[in-house]
Amino acid sequence: MHSRNLAMGIMFFSQSIVGVLGNISLLSHYLGLYYNEHREKPVDLILIHLFTANCLIILSKGVPHTMVAFGMKLFFNEFICELFLYIQRLGRIMSMGTTCLLSIYQAITISPKNSFWKNLEFKSSNYIVFSISLGWVLYTTINFIFPVLVHIKSSHKNTTEKRDFAFCFTWGHDEIAESLYTALFVFPEFLLSVLIIWSSGSMVVILYRHKQNTQHIRSTQDSRRTSPESRATQSILILVSSYVVFYTISSILQGFIAVLYRPSWWLVNITAIVSLCFPTLGPFVVNLDFIVLKFCLLCITNIKKRVICL
Template identity: 25%
Template sequence: MDLCITIKGVSFLLQTGLGILANLLVLMAYSHIACVEPRLQPVDQILAHLAFANLVLLLTRGVPQTMTVFGLRHLLDDPGCKVVIYAYRISRALSVCLTCMLSVFQAVTIAPVAGLLLARLKACLPQLVTPTFVVLWLLNMLVCIAAPLCSVAPRNGTVPPFTLNLGFCHVDFHNSLSYVINGAAVSGRDFTFVGLMLTSSVYILVLLHKHSKQVRGIRRSQGSSMEMRAAKTVVTLVVLYAVFFGIDNVIWIYMLTVTQVPAVVADMRVFFSSCYATLSPFLIISSNKKIKGRMVCATSDPKQQSGDDYAEKGNTK
């Protein structure tokens, strides 16, 4: 096997394997928390939903991509390609939307109450989580409908113009107009949500800066400290997404300018677009005391673990 192909295959294998394992651990931890607590906090609900979206993304894109790199062919037929591509597109879209939702909700949570409207918004924030999930699912199912309709299994011979060659499947848009319109719709949605998440993250950073000045020389409360720590985690997630989103879209814009996309370019885009799905659960695990507590519960003292859970519940009220 060629050295370049081996390196590429091992890279995809490590990225996909570690990402699937980490997202599964996050989902299992939140499932346990949901069983022992009355209900998940809004931020925890969003993080659990984000882990699920990232898990589906890696299963529908990383797994078949890895198998294709190692030489496996004819993995899917036409209906299989349509299902896999549709699931991948929706999960990728949910990843950016949920990160944006997380940033906006956290900004509202830590914002100082400056009026009756904001006070009411803070009070009803937990009730807005599920309706927002439904809206995001419906929106992305609509926006992503074009790609699966154009998805087919690879055919023998050359790749037609205006076709995204994913290796295990082809997305054939038939003409430049549909190719560009699909790209513009997806990019427009992504840039809108990324712009919103960056705006809310800048607002969070401003609040964190003001908070650090106020508590300088003053012993901060534990609840306030937890809110600020959660806000820092959200900002880190947004920065992580923004970096890989930028790389992904530079490659995507290049792909829109050519009629036939080289396979190596498509592989690079897949790798960088999947980096967030792989790295974000590790950041969630390392920064979330609830999840870390579940990770070490097998080796820790049950009484101490129970006490930690009780303290955590008290601080989130």
Template identity: 30%
Template sequence: MNKISELSGYTKIRNTLYSEAAIGISGNSFLLLFHIFMFIHGQRPRLTDPLIRLLSLIHILMLLVMSLVATDIFMLWKRWDDTTCKFVFFLYRLLRSLSLCATSMLSILQAITLSPRSSCLAKFKHKSPYHMLGYLLFLSIFFSSISSPLLTYITAAPNLTLPTFTYITQSCCLLPMSYSVRYTFFILLTSRDAIFVVFMVLASVYMVTFLRRHKKQSQLLHSASLSLKPFAEQRATQSILWLMSFFVVMYTVDSVISYLRSTDDGLTLHCVHILTAHGYATVSPFLVLSTEKHIIYIFRSLFGRMVNVILLWDG
């Protein structure tokens, strides 16, 4: 990207980026508050609930960092120094790794929840959800360390625009890499992502198979006791499956655009890449909330309390 300052004239693209960040932060904040509200009111947490809370928090931070980067692209107030550039992009890489790990583990935990008692996965049902968060943190730090050498190539942009540099924002740029270094980073990052995506796909296939088998059994036996118990889990499973499907779609689109950016570092393509890279973080809370029927009861409860407060105030 030879003239990153030209982006300052892209008003519509700038507003689209900020709108995406605002929508995503609002949705994830509401999802996080909803889970905190349910926890305070003593609802027994599902195995996946701590991960959903953590994922919403990760996505809030990701979108805040994206807003910070977008501000440095479009509205440069003060140039970042070399340390700030490295810190911002290390934080972004860490949050992206956490999001990938958490999404993959979410699908695995939901598959464990659905597994019958005779399954080899059943023994993991008795594990504390907070043990899973420890494993998640370890995996995220381990896999984010794979991309940490990339930070040595991120530096504060020079005052003069140089055609050999890849400009990420107005303050930060990427130093030129040799073909072997670029190829090594590509193999490592692709292999890391592929591992988690494969786990997601396997867990999703298991959940779809379980749901189809349960549906056939329900149709054959017409048993209310058989169908009522898993109903809530079915809704939760459908939510996780929607998440997995959307993640895979957005990850595929993001990978294609990343490849296109390696051959054409255009201004518009750079902004489209930012939009698609944060599409999952923006839409995911709404996919989860769409299957939560408790939201209706929460709104009723809040509305009832507001009416009582108004009546007491008037009285």
């Protein structure tokens, strides 16, 4: 086995183990909270589906790349190849969608009572299940388009037009398939990214304004510590930064792979590694963001009680 394949195999294996264990542990935790303790909070439900989508990405991308790096490419036929690509696309769009839904819901939750968005809090709780279910059903159906197009195209193309992508291959360029992919996946991913940045920015502004309004209420001893608003702001910025950096780089690299007729071994594997970064590290960042923001809301409530007492 070539040393570079061994090193890449260890990298993919490590990412897959950390990512799967992290997502499954948090998934089990929030499933227990949601069903056993009968909390049925919308945030718990969003996190459950987010961790599920992340697991799909890791299992469908990290596992096959690990097997190929260790010389087990013969296990993949055309059906298995299309199945893994299908799960990858579904997991990626649902991971982005649930992250966006979580960010928007948090922004609505911490909005002031006189805000227009606060009126949507209870409505948004009622529509969380509908939104997530619609996303799964919609993209489970849409993803069937591409295997059908590939099958139709492969029946009319010469085998010399195959383009190898590690554990899988595609059949050259096709304008119809590329246009559909752009309309059904690339544009929604861009829109979801914009919504995440906008909702996260709104949370930062709300927290900053609240910090300015309550600055005179805090005692001198409390002011020496990092305020809960600052902690929540830092947590939100970490989440958004990691999301934007990893998914942007991943999208750019995947664009290069789509354009190049024969992408290099390094480009294919580095793209796969970057694509696995957010699903692997995301659970820890998202969970931290949720805990810190929850702590911030508790502190804000206590400060408001102190204002009423005064």
